[in-house]
Every structure is written in structure tokens, then in C-alpha cells.
Amino acid sequence: LVACFVGEGARGVPLSGHVGFDSMPDQLVNKSVNHGFCFNILCVGETGLGKSTLMDTLFNTKFEGEPTQHNQPGVQLKSNTYELQESNVRLKLTVVNTVGFGDQINKEDSYKSIVEFIDTQFEAYLQEELKIKRTLHSYHDTRIHACLYFIAPTGHSLKSLDLVTMKKLDSKVNIIPIIAKSDAISKSELTKFKIKITSELVSNGVQIYQFPTDDETVAEINSTMNGHLPFAVVGSTEEVKIGNKMVRARQYPWGTVQVENENHCDFVKLREMLIRVNMEDLREQTHTRHYELYRRCKLEEMGFKDTDPDSKPFSLQETYEAKRNEFMGELQKKEEEMRQMFVQRVKEKEAELKEAEKELHEKFDRLKKLHQDEKKKLEDKKKSLDDELNGFKQKKTAAELLQAQTQQAGSSATLKKDKERKK
Amino acid sequence: MHEKLSGAKAERSIVFALPSVCVLFQQRNLEGYVGFANLPNQVYRKSVKRGFEFTLMVVGESGLGKSTLINSLFLTDLYSKDYPGPSQRIKKTVQVEQSKVLIKEGGVQLTLTIVDTPGFGDAVDNSNCWQPVINYIDSKFEDFLNAESRVNRRQMPDNRVHCCLYFIAPSGHGLKPLDIEFMKRLHDKVNVIPLIAKADTLTPEECQLFKKQIMKEIQEHKIKIYEFPDTEDDEDSKLIRKIKEKMPLAVVGSNVVIEVNGRKVRGRQYPWGVAEVENGEHCDFTVLRNMLIRTHMQDLKDVTNNVHYENYRSKKLAAVTCNGVDATKNKGQLTKSPLAQMEEERREHVMKMKKMETEMEQVFEMKVKEKKQKLKDSEAELERRHEQMKKNLEAQYKELEEKRHQFEEEKANWETQQRILEQQKLDASKTMEKNKKKGKIF
Numbered sequence: 001l002v003a004c005f006v007g008e009g010a011r012g013v014p015l016s017g018h019v020g021f022d023s024m025p026d027q028l029v030n031k032s033v034n035h036g037f038c039f040n041i042l043c044v045g046e047t048g049l050g051k052s053t054l055m056d057t058l059f060n061t062k063f064e065g066e067p068t069q070h071n072q073p074g075v076q077l078k079s080n081t082y083e084l085q086e087s088n089v090r091l092k093l094t095v096v097n098t099v100g101f102g103d104q105i106n107k108e109d110s111y112k113s114i115v116e117f118i119d120t121q122f123e124a125y126l127q128e129e130l131k132i133k134r135t136l137h138s139y140h141d142t143r144i145h146a147c148l149y150f151i152a153p154t155g156h157s158l159k160s161l162d163l164v165t166m167k168k169l170d171s172k173v174n175i176i177p178i179i180a181k182s183d184a185i186s187k188s189e190l191t192k193f194k195i196k197i198t199s200e201l202v203s204n205g206v207q208i209y210q211f212p213t214d215d216e217t218v219a220e221i222n223s224t225m226n227g228h229l230p231f232a233v234v235g236s237t238e239e240v241k242i243g244n245k246m247v248r249a250r251q252y253p254w255g256t257v258q259v260e261n262e263n264h265c266d267f268v269k270l271r272e273m274l275i276r277v278n279m280e281d282l283r284e285q286t287h288t289r290h291y292e293l294y295r296r297c298k299l300e301e302m303g304f305k306d307t308d309p310d311s312k313p314f315s316l317q318e319t320y321e322a323k324r325n326e327f328m329g330e331l332q333k334k335e336e337e338m339r340q341m342f343v344q345r346v347k348e349k350e351a352e353l354k355e356a357e358k359e360l361h362e363k364f365d366r367l368k369k370l371h372q373d374e375k376k377k378l379e380d381k382k383k384s385l386d387d388e389l390n391g392f393k394q395k396k397t398a399a400e401l402l403q404a405q406t407q408q409a410g411s412s413a414t415l416k417k418d419k420e421r422k423k
Numbered sequence: 424m425h426e427k428l429s430g431a432k433a434e435r436s437i438v439f440a441l442p443s444v445c446v447l448f449q450q451r452n453l454e455g456y457v458g459f460a461n462l463p464n465q466v467y468r469k470s471v472k473r474g475f476e477f478t479l480m481v482v483g484e485s486g487l488g489k490s491t492l493i494n495s496l497f498l499t500d501l502y503s504k505d506y507p508g509p510s511q512r513i514k515k516t517v518q519v520e521q522s523k524v525l526i527k528e529g530g531v532q533l534t535l536t537i538v539d540t541p542g543f544g545d546a547v548d549n550s551n552c553w554q555p556v557i558n559y560i561d562s563k564f565e566d567f568l569n570a571e572s573r574v575n576r577r578q579m580p581d582n583r584v585h586c587c588l589y590f591i592a593p594s595g596h597g598l599k600p601l602d603i604e605f606m607k608r609l610h611d612k613v614n615v616i617p618l619i620a621k622a623d624t625l626t627p628e629e630c631q632l633f634k635k636q637i638m639k640e641i642q643e644h645k646i647k648i649y650e651f652p653d654t655e656d657d658e659d660s661k662l663i664r665k666i667k668e669k670m671p672l673a674v675v676g677s678n679v680v681i682e683v684n685g686r687k688v689r690g691r692q693y694p695w696g697v698a699e700v701e702n703g704e705h706c707d708f709t710v711l712r713n714m715l716i717r718t719h720m721q722d723l724k725d726v727t728n729n730v731h732y733e734n735y736r737s738k739k740l741a742a743v744t745c746n747g748v749d750a751t752k753n754k755g756q757l758t759k760s761p762l763a764q765m766e767e768e769r770r771e772h773v774m775k776m777k778k779m780e781t782e783m784e785q786v787f788e789m790k791v792k793e794k795k796q797k798l799k800d801s802e803a804e805l806e807r808r809h810e811q812m813k814k815n816l817e818a819q820y821k822e823l824e825e826k827r828h829q830f831e832e833e834k835a836n837w838e839t840q841q842r843i844l845e846q847q848k849l850d851a852s853k854t855m856e857k858n859k860k861k862g863k864i865f
Contacts, residue, residue: 010523010524010525010534010535010536011523011524011525012524012525012526012527013499013500013501013524013525013526014499015497015498015499015526015527015528016498016499016678017498018498018528019496019497019498019499019526019528019712019716020528020712020713020716020717021475021477021526021528021531021533021716021717021720022528022529022530022531023716023717023718024470024475024531024533024720024721025467025470025471025531026467027718027719027720027721027722028466028467028470028721029463029466029467029470030721031721031722031725032463032466033463034655037459037462039459058457059451059453059457060453060454060455060456060457061451061452061453061454062451063451064449080449081448081449082448082449082450082451083448083449083450083451084450084451084453084457084459085453086453086456086457086458086459086460087460088460089459089460089462089463091459091462092448132736132737132740132741133733133737134733134737137725137729214472215468215469215472217468218468271457271458272458275457275458275459275461276458276459276461277461277465278465279459279461279462279465280462280465280466280468280469281465281469284469288578292576295574295576296574296575296576299574300574304574305574306573306574306575323765324765327765327768327769331768331769331772334772334776335776335779338776338779338780338783339783342783342787345787346787346790349787349791350794353791353794353795353798356798357798357801360798360801360802360805364805364809367809368809371809371812371813371816374816375816378816378819378820378823381823382823385823385826385827385830388830389830392830392833392834392837396837399841403844406848
């Protein structure tokens with residue numbers, strides 16, 4: 001972490017001789033040279049805009065890769081790391097290319113894999129930084145320090161894919177927009193093109209990287225160069241003889257475009273700004289701005305926050321403990337919730353079953369009642385039959401009795417008559 | 424961890440996988456000047472703009488010339504009439520005091536903090552007189568750790584103690600128990616550089632012996648004093664070896680300028696001569712100054728940051744996050760960040776919950792099945808009973824029907840009979856009537 005800074009609460013005292021601490025910058029520089037530097041560039045742009053060629057041209061070497069086809073199903077990021085050395089300076093350069101960018105019919109998700117890649121590098125660094133036993137000093141930093149955004153040389157304006165993508169990237173990485181294959185545009189068209197692009201970026205709120213103007217040593221050149229953005233570049237690894245020198249150029253029937261001729265294109269400006277003047281600033285901005293933003297968002301997402309800085313001093317231990325307690329509490333709460341949910345379900349189900357049971361009993365009670373009714377009816381019928389039977393019996397008996405009486409009476413009457421006659 | 428490949432064309436090798444794994448990267452030769460050789464200049468420029476900080480702690484009994492040495496080292500009146508040095512003040516207990524000054528030289532700004540420990544070793548009972556010193560160093564580490572761990576981080580000043588000059592009294596014999604105790608307790612927290620103070624009271628031979636004795640004792644007690652880093656440069660290595668042979672450095676301090684043989688030098692005037700501060704044959708002051716300020720100041724800061732601070736931090740965080748958990752279980756967890764650990768715990772918990780959920784679900788289903796089965800059985804039973812009752816009733820109905828049928832039949836028969844009888848009777852009475860009419864019969 002870049003700890004700073006000068007003289008808060010310190011009183012100035014004069015020195016009566018040469019102490020020697022003016023060697024501090026040299027001491028620092030020596031250490032960093034011994035340690036080696038690392039720089040990571042991300043090239044975003046449609047297939048065929050000359051990204052690989054430009055990298056080769058910038059670094060005067062041949063990097064990895066064959067040209068890609070246009071039939072990629074999605075946007076992939078391919079990363080290659082190289083060890084370069086120039087005088088005593090060792091540079092670990094990582095070049096990341098977006099393969100298949102802009103080739104799909106539906107480009108809505110094109111930016112996603114790029115954002116994911118950038119975030120992954122931030123995440124790796126964050127994880128390392130948060131480890132208990134960490135080795136930040138020897139950590140190979142893979143965070144993207146500069147994003148070269150390749151704009152197609154249409155001469156008109158930015159494509160909506162460009163605007164969408166740059167808008168998504170501008171808070172995550174230093175964007176340096178460049179007009180690729182700019183030898184396809186005439187000088188007058190180029191001026192108009194640059195103005196159009198710049199105004200579109202401004203009106204869409206896209207924050208591109210500004211070369212820093214706070215250091216007097218480089219303020220002027222940086223400020224001038226800011227006005228030349230986006231850089232119109234041409235890349236070439238082929239050499240053509242101009243005069244008595246071999247220069248990198250592209251040869252056309254109508255003339256030769258010299259890569260390093262500032263009248264022909266802004267290649268030299270790009271190299272100057274990107275590598276020779278502001279490489280360290282790009283690294284610094286990535287670390288102190290883009291990474292810090294990512295870190296802050298990530299920590300806030302996980303629920304960390306700073307205790308009020310005005311009331312009591314921030315204590316890491318307390319925060320971790322609080323966070324841990326909160327976390328444990330949360331877990332317990334979840335467990336409890338699940339249990340409760342089950343208790344609830346059980347209750348509900350029990351009620352349901354009880355209801356069903358009740359219905360069943362009711363049903364059978366009804367049936368029983370029906371049965372009782374039927375039985376009663378039957379009993380009634382039986383009774384009435386019995387009554388009828390009894391009635392009939394009585395009638396029969398009465399009738400028989402009557403008959404017997406009548407017969408007897410008849411016979412006795414006859415007898416009487418007989419008796420009378422006889423008299 | 425970074426391997427430097429030889430200049431020849433490198434073989435195709437494995438492309439880099441993980442940051443923490445040392446892998447050979449592909450090397451490329453450059454066919455022309457690119458310009459990143461200018462990076463060091465960019466770093467230089469930015470560092471000058473930022474300015475530098477350094478915190479130096481001086482520890483030793485009073486009267487050993489600490490303040491004078493500081494003033495000599497930095498060629499300034501850090502301690503003057505307005506800001507008197509600690510020895511001017513009488514302390515009953517060990518204090519830790521800091522003075523901050525801003526000094527500029529050659530366009531470079533340095534914020535220098537001098538930390539003093541007045542009262543150290545001056546009491547009769549000096550047990551634990553190192554504790555305030557340890558507390559101070561730890562508190563600076565803690566401040567840095569807290570600042571580093573904030574969610575919203577601002578540029579943090581580095582107030583950690585980068586170097587501790589420990590003043591040994593020039594007894595000529597060896598280290599005192601207090602010296603040993605102090606250095607043992609502090610060597611893990613700060614870069615300790617032991618110095619023989621007021622070296623102008625020792626002859627060169629006495630000094631040599633004294634130094635040897637001290638180094639022997641330091642080794643015996645396994646005290647880790649600040650070590651110079653190895654360099655690849657042969658010349659530097661030679662210099663470093665020379666310095667190492669002179670350890671501990673014997674110093675003399677003075678801000679009084681005296682004229683010696685036409686030269687103006689800083690020194691201490693005695694009746695028998697002048698002990699020159701910057702004369703290498705008189706004392707090791709120059710060695711100290713060069714090493715401390717001109718060549719190794721940055722390294723002292725780096726060692727403080729990469730070694731001492733990291734030690735403090737990992738101990739502190741391990742204590743916090745592995746609170747209450749068995750220490751032996753946590754060996755593997757030190758390589759994880761506390762956040763990652765919590766993430767893992769969270770994941771474990773999610774799995775546990777899932778398992779719990781499926782278990783509960785199973786039990787639930789089983790119970791429901793049981794209950795449903797019971798209900799079904801009970802329903803079947805009731806159905807059966809109902810059927811039976813129905814059948815019973817039906818049988819009775821049938822019986823009744825039969826009875827009725829029988830009865831109806833009987834009744835019908837009897838009625839028919841009765842009618843016949845009635846008819847007969849009627850016929851008979853009719854005939855009688857007829858006969859009666861016909862004549863009186865009998």
C-alpha cells in the first residue's frame with residue numbers, strides 16, 4: 001500500500017550540512033529495479049482491428065498468437081505474460097486480449113466477461129491482502145493497469161457497443177481510447193472523428209483516463225497529450241526502407257504510412273504516454289482508485305462498515321468480532337427460521353389431517369344417523385305390521401266367534417223350532 | 424520468487440497460471456527501444472512528489488548522548504533550548520515521547536519522527552521498563568492495521584517505528600542484563616541496531632574487545648539485530664561485509680564545530696586532543712550515518728513493513744478470528760483471509776442446513792404418511808361397519824317383507840273365505856226368507 005505523506009504536525013528545521021537523505025528516492029528506485037516491475041494491458045476491440053499488431057509494435061517484439069476468426073460464440077479473454085528487459089529494468093508484461101468481441105449477433109452481454117475478468121484480478125488481490133499470513137511483497141499483481149479500447153475507423157462516431165462497454169469499464173480500469181487502423185481515415189476526417197468521439201464520450205459520462213497534470217515535471221506534456229485523445233494509431237511489424245533507414249511502415253501503392261512519423265499517426269504519442277511517461281501513474285491509479293473502489297464495494301456488500309470515525313477509534317478486532325458474532329447470529333437465525341417453518345408445516349398438516357378425520361367422523365355420524373332413521377322406519381313398519389297382524393287376529397277371532405255363535409244360535413233356533421213343532 | 428531467465432532465446436514454457444505459483448514466463452527480446460526503462464525515473468519522480476517519512480527510536484539510559492547523536496546525525500537542533508532533549512527532563516517512569524520534524528534536502532522532503540524513551544533504565548528497579556516501548560510500537564502497528572483494514576481507506580501516514588537505536592553504555596565489559604532483556608523482547612518487533620555510546624571513552628583495543636564480547640553475547644542469546652540485505656553487486660557486498668565486521672557501531676556525537684589543522688570539524692575537545700565525530704579512525708559515526716540514512720533507510724522501512732508489521736498483523740488476526748477455537752485446528756486456516764474463512768463457514772452452514780432440511784423433510788413425510796394411513800384404516804373400518812349395518816338392516820327389511828307378504832296372503836285367504844261364508848250366509852238367509860214367505864214352514 002502506498003503509505004504517504006508529508007509533514008502533518010511536523011515543524012520545519014534547518015539543516016546545517018548535508019545529511020544525505022536526498023538519496024532516498026534513489027534507494028527506493030534501486031529497490032524497485034531489483035524487485036522488477038509488472039504491467040498489465042487489456043486490449044478491447046473487435047476482431048481484426050489490429051490489437052495484436054499494435055502490441056507487437058509498441059513493444060518491438062512478436063507476442064503470442066494467430067489472428068482469430070470471427071466465429072467465436074462469446075467473448076473470451078486470453079492472457080499471456082512475458083518477461084522483458086531493457087537496460088537494467090525487468091518488466092513482467094501481461095497482455096490480455098478480448099477474443100470474439102463484437103462478433104456475435106446479440107452483443108448485449110459482450111462487456112460481461114471483460115468486467116468479470118477485471119473483477120477476478122481485483123478479487124485475487126483482495127483475497128491475498130486479507131489473508132492472515134500474506135506475501136504481498138512477492139505477489140504477482142495481475143490487476144489491469146491500462147485498457148486500450150480500439151475504436152473502429154468508421155470516421156463517423158462511436159458504435160453503441162463501444163459506448164456501452166466503455167461505460168461499464170470506466171469505473172474499473174484506466175481506459176485509453178484509440179482509433180485503430182487509422183490509416184484508413186484522412187486527416188480532415190480524423191479531426192472531425194476525434195471531436196465526435198470526445199463529445200460522445202463526454203455526453204455519455206464516460207470517464208476515460210486523463211494523463212496526470214499535478215506534477216510540474218510532466219504537467220505540460222500530459223496536458224497537451226490529453227487534447228490529442230483518442231490517439232489515432234497504425235501498427236506494423238514490417239519494415240520499409242525510407243531514405244537510408246529501415247522504418248516500420250505499411251506500404252500502399254499511393255505511399256507509405258510510417259508508424260513512427262508523428263504526421264502520419266499518433267503512435268509515438270501513445271507510446272510516449274503509455275510507457276515512457278505515465279506507466280507508473282497508471283499502476284498507481286489502478287491501485288489507489290479502481291482497486292479501492294472494488295474493495296470498498298466488496299466489503300460493504302459483505303456487510304463490513306467503518307465505525308463512526310469521529311466517536312471512537314476504529315478497532316479491527318472489534319469489527320471482526322462484531323462481524324463474526326453477527327455472522328454466527330445470522331446463521332443461527334436461519335437455522336431457527338427453518339425449524340420454525342417446519343413446526344409451522346407440521347402444525348398445518350396436523351390441522352389438515354384433523355380436519356379430514358373430523359370430516360370422516362362426521363360422514364360416518366351422518367351415515368349412522370341415516371341408519372338409525374332407517375332402523376326406526378323399519379321398527380315402525382314392523383310395529384304397524386304387528387298391529388295389523390294383531391288386528392287381523394282379533395278380527396279373525398271375533399269373526400270366528402261370531403260364526404260359532406251364529407251357528408249355535410241358528411242351530412238352537414232350529415232346535416227351538418223343532419221343539420215347538422213337536423209340541 | 425521471480426526467476427530471471429538468461430538472455431538467449433527462451434523456450435516456450437508454461438503460461439502463468441496462479442499468482443502464488445512460481446512459473447517460468449515467456450521471455451521476449453526487444454528489437455528496439457521501447458521505453459519502459461524510464462519506469463525508474465517515473466518512480467523517482469513520484470516518490471519525490473510524495474515525500475518520505477521515517478521514524479527512528481532511541482533507547483538507552485540517560486546521559487549516553489542520545490540527543491547529541493540525533494542532532495549530529497541529522498545536522499540539526501532537534502533538541503534545542505526550545506525543544507529540550509529528554510535527558511534534560513527528569514522522569515520517574517519510562518515515557519515514550521515523539522518529536523516530528525520536517526527536513527528538506529536536494530528537493531527531497533523527509534518527515535522525521537524521533538521517538539525518545541526518557542527514564543529507560545534510570546530507575547532502581549527497571550523490571551518491565553521495556554513495556555512502554557513495546558506498547559508504543561504495538562500501538563503504531565495497531566493504528567496502521569486499523570487504517571489498512573478500514574472499508575474507506577485514505578492515504579495513511581506510516582508512523583510505524585522503522586529503526587531502534589539501542590545505546591549500550593561503554594563499560595568495556597559486556598552487555599548488561601537490561602540490554603539483553605530489552606533486545607530480546609524487541610528484536611521481533613523492530614529493527615534493532617545496537618550502538619556503543621560515548622565511544623571516545625574506549626581505546627581502539629578496548630573497543631575491539633568490547634565489540635567482540637557484545638556480538639558473542641548477542642549470538643548466545645539469539646538476539647536478531649538488524650541485518651543488511653544481500654546484494655548481487657560485488658562492491659556492495661564488500662562494503663556490507665566491512666560494516667558487519669564493525670558491529671556494534673561505536674559512536675561519538677557532537678554538534679560543536681572545532682578547528683583542527685585548518686579544517687572545521689565537529690568533535691569533542693579534550694585537553695589531549697579532539698575526538699572527531701566524522702573521522703572513521705576515531706569512531707564509527709560515519710558508518711552509522713551512511714548506513715542509516717544514505718543507503719539503508721529504505722530497507723529499514725521495507726523490513727519493518729514486510730517482516731515486523733506482518734508478524735504483528737498475522738498474530739493479531741489469528742487471535743481475533745480463531746477466537747475460542749482450538750489452536751491446533753487452525754494451522755491450515757492461517758493462509759486464508761478471515762473473510763474467506765467466514766465464507767467457508769457460511770458454505771458449510773448452508774450444506775448443514777440443506778442436510779437438516781432434507782432430514783426434517785423426510786421425518787415430516789414419514790409422519791404424514793403414517794397419519795394418512797391411520798386415517799385410511801379408520802375410514803375402511805368405519806366403512807366396513809357401515810356396510811355390515813346396512814346389510815343387517817336390509818336382511819331385516821327382507822324378513823319383514825316376507826312376513827308381511829305372508830300375512831297379506833293369509834289375510835287375503837281368510838277374507839276370501841269370509842266372503843264366501845258371508846255369501847253363503849246371505850244365500851242361506853235369502854232362501855229362508857223365501858221359504859218363510861212360501862208358507863209357514865214347520
